[in-house]
Amino acid sequence: MNMKQNELLKNTRIDKRPEEIIEEHDYTEMTGQLSRTNFVFRIS
Amino acid sequence: MKIGIITDTHDHHENVLKAVEIFNAHKVKYVLHAGDIVSPFAAVAFSRVEGAEFIAVLGNNEGELVILFEKIAEFGGRIYPDVYKGTIDGKRIFMTHRPSVIDEMAASGKFDLVIYGHTHKQDIRKVNDTLIINPGESTDWMTDTSCVVVVDTADMSHEVISLV
Numbered sequence: 001m002n003m004k005q006n007e008l009l010k011n012t013r014i015d016k017r018p019e020e021i022i023e024e025h026d027y028t029e030m031t032g033q034l035s036r037t038n039f040v041f042r043i044s
Numbered sequence: 045m046k047i048g049i050i051t052d053t054h055d056h057h058e059n060v061l062k063a064v065e066i067f068n069a070h071k072v073k074y075v076l077h078a079g080d081i082v083s084p085f086a087a088v089a090f091s092r093v094e095g096a097e098f099i100a101v102l103g104n105n106e107g108e109l110v111i112l113f114e115k116i117a118e119f120g121g122r123i124y125p126d127v128y129k130g131t132i133d134g135k136r137i138f139m140t141h142r143p144s145v146i147d148e149m150a151a152s153g154k155f156d157l158v159i160y161g162h163t164h165k166q167d168i169r170k171v172n173d174t175l176i177i178n179p180g181e182s183t184d185w186m187t188d189t190s191c192v193v194v195v196d197t198a199d200m201s202h203e204v205i206s207l208v
Contacts, residue, residue: 015120017073017097019045021131 045133046070048093049179049193051078051141051161053086054105056183056190059207060089063182063192066205067093070194074132078161078178079103079141084115091119101128103141103161133197143178150174156200166191168202175200182207 016022048067053060067075075096080103081087090098098121106112116123128139138149139159150158150171158176160167164187166180179193190207 016130019073019133020097023129023131 045074045197046072047132047195047197048072048075048096049078049159049177049195050075050182051159051179052080052103052164052181052183053077053082054080054181054183054185055082055086057086057089059182059184059190060086062207064089064092066192066207067096067194072096072194074099076128076137076139076159077101078139078159080105080161081112082107084108084111087112087116087121088119090121098122099128099139100124101126101139101141135197135200146176147171150176157195166204168193168204175202177202179204184208
C-alpha cells in the first residue's frame with residue numbers, strides 16, 4: 001500500500017450510525033498468523 | 045435489523061445488480077462485502093441499496109486501489125484494508141477476506157458473526173455461539189452457485205439467496 005493509498009485510507013469516511021461501534025483495530029490481540037502475513041493495518 | 049452479506053463479486057455487474065435488488069427487497073441496513081470487488085466501478089452499484097451503509101474489506105484481487113477507495117467514499121461507503129471489526133445492532137462482527145484466521149476468531153468467543161470470502165465456496169456454520177458466514181461467490185467463475193446471505197440481527201437467523 002503506497003503513500004497515496006494510505007492517505008486515502010486515513011480520509012475514508014467513518015460516519016458510523018448510532019447502532020454501530022467501530023472497534024479500534026488492536027492487532028496485538030490478532031493471531032501470529034496475521035502478523036506473519038502483514039495482514040492488517042492500523043486505522044485510526 | 046437485517047444485514048446483507050456478499051463476497052467475491054469479481055466485476056460480475058449483472059449479479060451485483062441482482063444482489064442490490066435482493067438487499068433492497070429485504071430492506072437491509074448494512075451491506076457487508078468480504079472483498080474481491082475488483083473494479084472500482086463495480087462497487088458503485090452498491091450505492092443503489094437504499095438506506096444501507098456499505099462496508100467492505102479489500103480482497104486479494106482488487107486492482108486500482110486508489111480509485112476503489114475514492115469511489116466507495118464518494119457514495120458514503122467504507123472499505124478497510126484487511127479487517128473490519130465492529131458492533132452493529134449489538135452484534136460483534138469480524139470480517140476479512142482471507143480464511144486463514146476464521147476458525148481462531150470464531151473460537152475466541154469475541155464475535156457473534158465472522159464473515160469471510162476468498163474461497164468462492166459457501167461456508168455457513170456455528171462455532172459455539174459464533175456464526176461463521178462465507179456466502180460463497182456472487183460471481184460465477186468457480187461454481188454454479190452464486191449467493192448472498194441476509195442475516196437478521198434480532199435472532200441471528202440467516203437466509204441464503206441465490207442470484208441465479
